[in-house]
Amino acid sequence: xxxxxxxxxxxxxxxxxxxxxxxxxxxxxxxxxxxxxxxxxxxxxxxxxxxxxxxxxxxxxxxxxxxxxxxxxxxxxxxxxxxxxxxxxxxxxxxxxxxxxxxxxxxxxxxxxxxxxxxxxxxxxxxxxxxxxxxxxxxxxxxxxxxxxxxxxxxxxxxxxxxxxxxxxxxxxxxxxxxxxxxxxxxxxxxxxxxxxxxxxxxxxxxxxxxxxxxxxxxxxxxxxxxxxxxxxxxx
Ligand SMILES: Cc1cc2nc3c(=O)[nH]c(=O)nc-3n(C[C@H](O)[C@H](O)[C@H](O)COP(=O)(O)O)c2cc1C
Numbered sequence: 001x002x003x004x005x006x007x008x009x010x011x012x013x014x015x016x017x018x019x020x021x022x023x024x025x026x027x028x029x030x031x032x033x034x035x036x037x038x039x040x041x042x043x044x045x046x047x048x049x050x051x052x053x054x055x056x057x058x059x060x061x062x063x064x065x066x067x068x069x070x071x072x073x074x075x076x077x078x079x080x081x082x083x084x085x086x087x088x089x090x091x092x093x094x095x096x097x098x099x100x101x102x103x104x105x106x107x108x109x110x111x112x113x114x115x116x117x118x119x120x121x122x123x124x125x126x127x128x129x130x131x132x133x134x135x136x137x138x139x140x141x142x143x144x145x146x147x148x149x150x151x152x153x154x155x156x157x158x159x160x161x162x163x164x165x166x167x168x169x170x171x172x173x174x175x176x177x178x179x180x181x182x183x184x185x186x187x188x189x190x191x192x193x194x195x196x197x198x199x200x201x202x203x204x205x206x207x208x209x210x211x212x213x214x215x216x217x218x219x220x221x222x223x224x225x226x227x228x229x230x231x232x233x234x235x236x
Contacts, residue, residue: 002032002223003097006216007090008104009039009115011050013080014142014196015104016087017204018212022102022140022192025213029220035097037090039105039119041081049108050077076200092123096131100223101166102216103157104140106196110149111156120160133165136222138215140192144200146184150193167226169219171211178207187211 004026010016019036026034042048052074095101105116126132139157143150158168170189173180179187185205186193192212194204204212 001030002099002220002227004032004034004100004102004216004220004223005090005094005098006034006036006102006104007039007094008036008140009041009106009113009119010080010084010104010142011041011106011113012076012196012200013083014194014200014202014204015106015140016080016084018140018142018192018194018209019102019104021204021209021212022104022138022216025216025218026100026102026220027216028213029217030224032220032224034216034220035094036087037094038084038087039115040089042115042118047114050074073200090119092126092131095123095126098135099227100136100219101132102138102140102219103161105142105153105157107141107143107149107153110152112153112160116157117160120164127164130165134226135166136169136219136226137161137166138169138191138219140212140215141186142194142196143186144196144198146186146195150186150195151188151190154188154190154193167222169215169222171215171218175214175218176211178211191215 006019006023008015008019023034023036105112139154141150141153186195186208192215194208196202
């Protein structure tokens with residue numbers, strides 16, 4: 001039986017919904033232990049990108065504030081925080097416990113948010129110990145819109161995860177025909193993703209949730225297979 005950890009950061013709740021789908025998929029793959037944990041928000045309020053005093057709608061025609069609907073951004077952020085209150089914070093011991101790890105985060109400038117990067121930097125002892133080496137891993141994320149970085153964010157996030165020595169699992173074409181479409185939905189061979197909309201008003205598409213679940217299931221399957229192989233190797 002393999003231990004699966006779903007570890008994520010989500011400001012507005014889209015990645016949180018994807019995390020639940022990923023965890024459901026992992027649970028479907030046999031009798032696994034599946035745990036969902038979250039990466040904390042920045043402790044210092046001045047380091048948080050979403051703040052009430054940053055809501056400055058402007059009437060300038062050049063401004064993107066209408067598309068991004070900055071005026072109710074903070075209330076969405078607060079509501080998503082309440083929904084996640086009962087999710088425990090991730091610890092290094094959670095990562096040690098896991099046989100397979102699924103990472104989720106929103107796209108910030110085409111890569112992972114600082115919250116996730118900071119978490120990985122704080123987990124440096126695991127890199128030194130080689131504690132995550134050989135563990136299968138998958139990535140899921142969210143972006144505002146289709147051409148603004150969901151694939152890039154997964155690809156750029158792989159770099160630090162390679163330093164931890166994890167083994168990457170993606171979403172193969174043959175098992176995920178849903179992303180072979182010109183519709184504006186997320187997901188790709190690199191991982192699962194959802195489009196939140198520039199104003200964060202969209203909910204994950206059922207096809208995105210389905211592929212997120214498949215990613216969870218696939219990482220769980222690989223973790224279980226590796227566990228079996230390593231047990232056999234150890235017993236000669
Ligand atoms: C600082 C910052 C940078 C962002 N950069 C991007 C970006 O490069 N591309 C994009 O599509 N969305 C970008 N967004 C929007 C987020 O990706 C979007 O809010 C997120 O996917 C929603 O996920 P969540 O509900 O789990 O927080 C950015 C948001 C913030 C706050």
